[in-house]
Every structure is written in structure tokens, then in C-alpha cells.
Amino acid sequence: MNSKPILHRDDPKAEPLVGNVKVTRDDWLNVAMDVLISDGVEQVKVLNLADRMAVSRSSFYWYFKSRQQLLDALLDRWQATNTAALIAQAEAPAETITAAVCNVHRCVVNTALFDTALDFAVRDWARRSGKVRRMLDQSDARRLAALRAMFARFGYEAVEAETRARVLYYMQIGYDLAQLNEPLATRLLLVPHYLYVFTGVEPRPEEIEEFSAYAKRCWEGGSSHEPA
Incomplete structure (x- = not known):
């Protein structure tokens, strides 16, 4: 936290x-x-x-100048943190597609990179505001485009890159929304299997080890000072 x-x-x-x-x-x-x-x-x-x-x-x-200006500033911060972070992680250098997905999953475990609670608050806000709904749709499109480009970078054809990007992105939204009371050990045990499902490629053992160590540092020691 x-x-x-x-x-x-x-x-x-x-x-x-x-x-x-x-x-x-x-x-x-x-x-x-x-x-x-x-x-x-x-x-x-x-x-x-x-x-x-x-x-x-x-x-x-x-x-x-007004409450509306404050609300606009909140949306600007959301875009500059959550959306920018996910895109940056998708674009981060990686030797393999599984390592690239691990980069993206750093957003899941590091609240300094990506604040899931804030994302859900904005999604709830979007149900009440057409303006916020449009911003959310644009943000989702930018995030998906970055994930699609990530898969394309590793040779996936256009339709497959699009499909895998959607599975990765919307699965994570649903996973977070479910608010599972899941032990860290259980989640980390499933990481290599998730990576295979997302990519169709077996991850390297060193990739799993590095991501697991990163997740433990974030979850046990606090994520606010953990680098991307």
C-alpha cells in the first residue's frame, strides 16, 4: 500500500x-x-x-476557479498516472513477449504506477457523466492500442494481437473488480500459467523469478518507492 x-x-x-x-x-x-x-x-x-x-x-x-476546475484536474491526474503508466509499461524494452507482459503486470502490483481504486472511481464517475465516459473510452482505447502494439512488436498478426490485448486488459479489469481475497503466494503460483494463456509462449524461469521478487517487494514493503 x-x-x-x-x-x-x-x-x-x-x-x-x-x-x-x-x-x-x-x-x-x-x-x-x-x-x-x-x-x-x-x-x-x-x-x-x-x-x-x-x-x-x-x-x-x-x-x-471552481469545483469543475478541480474535477478536471482530478481527471488530468488520472490520465497522467494510470493511463500513462500502463502505456509506458507496455512500451518498455523486453526480450520476450512474456517479459513484456510482466512489465505490464507491474502496474497490477505497484500502486505507485497504477492506482486500481482510482481507476474504478473514474469508471463509476463515467456512469454519471457523458464527458467522463468519453474520456474513459479514449483512455481505454489508448491502453488497448499500446497492448496491441506490444504483441505486434513480437510478431503476432493483427487480429491475434488485438485479441490477446483485449484478453489481457479486460481480464485484469475483471480480476480487480472481483476483489479476490487471494494470498500473494497463490497469485504468484499462477503467474507462469497466466503468461502462457495470454501469450501462447512458455515464460522463462528467470522472468518469473524477477517478477515474483518485484511483486513481493511491492506488496510486503510498500510500492510507493519501488521503481518501474
């Missing part, structure tokens, strides 16, 4: 605030993100956020 403090003032590594400033723009965004994930977009209100941070709501307008 990511243990980074939500508020700037609670982070011992943060530079001290000066003057009468008690919170930063990122503080507003971080708390808004927390509320979006836990309570839904309807509760992302200026007064609610101000109460959580114990500050005057007037300070909100130092950073945002």
Missing part, C-alpha cells in the same frame, strides 16, 4: 510552508482524490474537503 501522507503538512520530507498558507494545491487534489475513491464524485465538494483539512474553504480559490 502507498503510505505517502495525503497532506503536505503531514509529510516529514516536504518543504515547510511559509506565511499563512496551510495547504497546497496538491493537498486539495490529494484529499479530493481520496474522497473520490472512498465516497464518489458527488462528495467531492469544496466544503467537505475544507472540513477534512481543517482550513477555510476560501483558500480553495487560491488554486482553483
Whole structure:
């Protein structure tokens, strides 16, 4: 889990605030993100956020012109983190297709790369907003395109690359949505079999060992400081 403090003032590594400033723009965004994930977009209100941070709501307008601008900033952050991370992992160098899929699966185990709870919050938001639905559709299309290109890079024909990209992507969405209470050991035991199903190729033992070690570091030691 990511243990980074939500508020700037609670982070011992943060530079001290000066003057009468008690919170930063990122503080507003971080708390808004927390509320979006836990309570839904309807509760992302200026007064609610101000109460959580114990500050005057007037300070909100130092950073945002309106609640809508804050909501837009939340969507921008989602795109710049989750969507960008998945695409970057799909494009990361790899010697084999199974190693490439392991790169993508780093998004599954490292919350600093990809915040699954945020993704689900945005998907729930999209049910209530046509604008967000369109953004989500565009994001899904970009992610799938990156995965399709990943398979094509390793010689898969167009239809097969498209099909395998869809299986990989939508399986992971469903897997996360199921919220399985699955021990780490069980999940890691299945990794080589998942890789074979996704790719039709037997993974190398060293690829499994490297990914398993990475997953254990993320899940047991916290993922916020684990590199991609």
C-alpha cells in the first residue's frame, strides 16, 4: 500500500510552508482524490474537503476557479498516472513477449504506477457523466492500442494481437473488480500459467523469478518507492 501522507503538512520530507498558507494545491487534489475513491464524485465538494483539512474553504480559490476546475484536474491526474503508466509499461524494452507482459503486470502490483481504486472511481464517475465516459473510452482505447502494439512488436498478426490485448486488459479489469481475497503466494503460483494463456509462449524461469521478487517487494514493503 502507498503510505505517502495525503497532506503536505503531514509529510516529514516536504518543504515547510511559509506565511499563512496551510495547504497546497496538491493537498486539495490529494484529499479530493481520496474522497473520490472512498465516497464518489458527488462528495467531492469544496466544503467537505475544507472540513477534512481543517482550513477555510476560501483558500480553495487560491488554486482553483471552481469545483469543475478541480474535477478536471482530478481527471488530468488520472490520465497522467494510470493511463500513462500502463502505456509506458507496455512500451518498455523486453526480450520476450512474456517479459513484456510482466512489465505490464507491474502496474497490477505497484500502486505507485497504477492506482486500481482510482481507476474504478473514474469508471463509476463515467456512469454519471457523458464527458467522463468519453474520456474513459479514449483512455481505454489508448491502453488497448499500446497492448496491441506490444504483441505486434513480437510478431503476432493483427487480429491475434488485438485479441490477446483485449484478453489481457479486460481480464485484469475483471480480476480487480472481483476483489479476490487471494494470498500473494497463490497469485504468484499462477503467474507462469497466466503468461502462457495470454501469450501462447512458455515464460522463462528467470522472468518469473524477477517478477515474483518485484511483486513481493511491492506488496510486503510498500510500492510507493519501488521503481518501474
